[in-house]
Amino acid sequence: MIRIKAGVPHRRRPRNSSRHSRCALTLGLPTAWGAVAVSYKFGCPLAEQHGLGARIVTSAVFFAVGTGLILHVRRTLLRELRQARKVAGAAQSVLLRPLPPRLAGLNVAAAQLSADRGAAIGGDLYEAVATEHGVRVVMGDVRGHGLAATGTAAAVLGSFREAAHDEPELGRVLGRLDRALARHLRERARAEHPSSGVDPDNPVAEEFVTLLLLEIAGDGDVRAINCGHPWPYLLCGQRVVPLSGAEPLPPLGPFPLPANPAATDCGRLHSGESLVLYTDGAEDARDARGRFFSLPQALAAAAREPSASPQAILRTVFTALLHHTGGRPADDIALLVLNNERAQQRAFLGARGTGRAATTHPQPTTNR
Template sequence: MIRFTGGAPRAGRSRTSSRGPSAPWRPDHCPLLRRALACGLPPTVLGALGTGLALHVGRSLLREVRRSRTITRTAQRMRPPPRVDGLAVAAVQLSADRGARIGGDLYEVVATEYGVRAVIGDVRGHGLGAAPTVSAVLAGFREAVHEEPDLAGVLRRLERAMDRHLRERARAERLSAGTGHAFRTAEEFVTVLLLEILPGGETRALNCGHPWPHLLSGPRAEPLARTDPLPPLGPFPLPAELPVIACAPLLPGDTLVLHTDGAEDARDAAGRFFPLPEVLASAAREAPPTPQAVLRTVLTALVHHTGGPPKDDVALLILRNERPSPRAPSGPGGTARSGTTDLSPANPLQHPA
C-alpha cells in the first residue's frame, strides 16, 4: 500500500532537481535534446526534433495497442462453446508468460457439414512472442474447415497459411532490423493435430509432429493412435500423399483428451516428467468423467507436480461424446451392446496401426 505524508519537503532536497515521477520535465533530461542545446541549434530545429520524438513514441505506443488488441481478440475466440454438435467440450490454456491470456498453444472446435472438426497445435516458443503465428494458423483453420471436404485439404490450407505468415514476418524483419535477422523465420514451426469426428463416432486424424490424444473409454486411458506423425508445419513441405488415419471411434460416453507437450513434458523439482497417462487413467475411473472433471483432475495434479505455474505453455482440449447411443445388435446372450467398444479383432478401428 502506498502512503502519503503531508508537510514541507526535506531540507537540502530540491524539487526541481528531482528525476522522480513528480518532478517537472526539463530539456536536459533527454540526451538528444541536451546535445542539440550544446550545439546551439536554432529553436526551429529543436522543435522539429521534439516533434520527431513525439511521433516516434506515439507510433510505438499505437503498435503496442494494436498488438494487444489482436492478441486479446484471439484469446477470446479460443474459448470453445460448452457443447458442439452433441459433444461436451472443456478447454484451458496456461501461458508461460505471467499475466498473458494467450501463448504459443492453439485449439479450436467447429461443427461443419463434414462432421465436428478440431485442431490443437503448439508454436515454437511460448508466450506473447508466439501469438502472431497462433493467429495465422487459427485463421487458416477457421476458413478451411468449412470449405474443404476432407482433412487433407484442410491441412494443405494450414500449410499455405503458415508459409504466407513466415514470408510476411521475414519481410517485416528485413525492413525493421536488416537482413541479418530475417533468418530467424527459418527456425519457426508449429505442430498441428487435425481431428474429425463423424456423427456415428468414427474418428479420423492427421498429425504433424503433435502428441496423440488419449481416449478415455470405460476405466482405460489409451493413445488414440500410435502411428508416426508427419513433420511439423514450417521447416519442410508436406509430402505429396496425406493419408488420413482412421482412429479408434469416440463412442457415446467416451472422452478424448487433446493436449500440447507442455503437459507431458512438465517436470517436478527432481526432474521427473508429469505422469499424464496415469493421471488420465485415474480421471477415467471417475463416474462419469465429464470434461470439466477431467480438466480439474489434470490441472490439480499438474500444479501439484510442478509446484507452481508451468514453465512452458500448456493447452488441454477435452471432448466427450454425449450423443444418444444408437441401437446396437444384441450379443450372443441377447444383451444389447450399446455404447461399448468391440474389442474383437474384427473391429480394425480398435487396433490402430
C-alpha cells in the same frame, strides 16, 4: 429493441483533448511539487537555519514531496497497466475464443496455461467447429512462446476456421494451413528485414508448428492427420490408451508436405468415451527434482471421479499439473476434452417423444 436514455444533450469532449489533459496532469503535478520544494529551499527562512529542528522540518518537507511524487507516478503506471491488460485480454479472447460447451452432440471443454506471467495465451492453439463434414478439431503448438508465437498461432487458427468449412478432405485442410503458415512467416521475415526489399528464400527457418487435425463423424468415426504432435488419449471408462500409434508426419514449416496427405482411421468414439488432446508441455512438465508429469496417471485419476465430465477432467489435470510444477510451468500447456454424449441425447429425445423415461437396461417381462 434499442433503449435511448433521455436527458439534456451534452457536447462530447474530443478524445485527443482528454488525452492531452491527462498528459498535462501527469507532467504538471510532479513539476508543481518540485517547484514547491525548490521555493521552500531558497525562499523560506526556516530552510536557511542550521539548527536541528530546522533540519528535521526540511527533511520532512522533502520526504513528503518525494513520497507524493512516487505515489503519483505509481498510480499513473498502474492505471496504464490495467488498461493495457484489458486491451490484451480482449485481443486474446478474439484469437483463442472460448469453445461452446456442446458441439453437435459432443461435450467440449478446453483451457490453456501460459508460461508467460500475465499472459492468457502463448504458442498453443486449439479450435473445434461443427461442419457438414463432421466436428473438426485442431490442436497445435508453435515453437516458443510470447508475441511472435501468438502471431503464428493467429495465422494458423484464422486459416483453419475457413478451411474446416470449405474443404471436404482433411488433407486439403492441412494444405491450406501449411500455405497460410508459409505466407505468415514470409511476411514476418520481410517486416524484420525491410532493407532487403525481396522475399527471403527460407523465411524464419527455425519456426515450425506441430499440428493435429481431427474429424469426428456423426456416427463417431474418428479420422486424424498428425504433423509431429502427440497423439490424443482415449478414455474408455477408467482405461487411458493412446488414440493411435501411427507414425506422424513432420511438423509444418521446415519440411514440405506430401502431395496428398491421407487421414488415419482411428476407430470410433463410442458413447460415454472421451478424447483428450494436449500439447507436449503437459508431458514435459517437471517438478523440482526433474521428474516428468504423468498425464495418463492424472487422466486415470480424473476418470475415477463420480462425475468425469470434460470440465471435471480439466480441473483435475490442471490441479495436478500446478501441484507437480510448484505453480510455475516451464512451457505453455493446452488441453481439450471431447466427450461423446450423442447416444444419451438420442435416448433422452426418444423418451420425451414416447412420454417415458429412457433406460439402458431391458425391462423384465411376465408370461401370462
